[in-house]
Amino acid sequence: MKNDQILQLIARTCDDKRAENIIALDMEGVSLIADYFLICHGNTERQVQAIARAIQETLSENDVEIKRMEGFEQAHWVLVDAGDVVCHVFHKDDRIYYNLERLWEMRAKLN
Template identity: 45%
Template sequence: MNISKDMAKLTYKALDDKKAEDIKVIEIGDISVIADYFIIANGTNSSQVQALVDNVQQELSKHGYEPKRIEGVRSASWVLLDYGDVVVHIFSQEDRLFYDLERIWRDGKLVSKEQLED
């Protein structure tokens, strides 16, 4: 398995374990040099957003993956975890609707949970 797909799978599981809403994995490697995957999810409140961020960091760290950059932790309305090949966006419900990253990256390929397992 390639490293970025492994990170995406671990991230999905970490988000799912903490009941993130509407987890989307978008494969963007063919359309952008930014990353291989964008992962977008949201929490229902700032406490849950923080719990999602913490769980992703803990889970990936256990497997030797550390973020290159983290943005937005103080506000807990849009937190970006940049792992290089995988960029994780964890939003509040309102900010997710406002920024609508899925629309911006609609040329990317949506990847299902099952496809990550392959």
């Protein structure tokens, strides 16, 4: 499966679990970490976990390897690493605090 297809699959899964403010960032040429970041948030720890669990299940069903998942137990910032597509599922308050969109937008402008 191509990276853009994985990105779309993850985005649909997040939307199905009512994730909010789903944003995809094209990181190709900006970051060595991944080609795409997908950022979204849930309003409760339980919703954050439900979103992350659904992503894990959907990727598994589509034979996409998850390299790692971090932060699931705390459910404030869950990182789902699917190789060249990395999904950040935040709790709303933590998303506001870390503001990854702004951080990476500024980084992209410097390059």
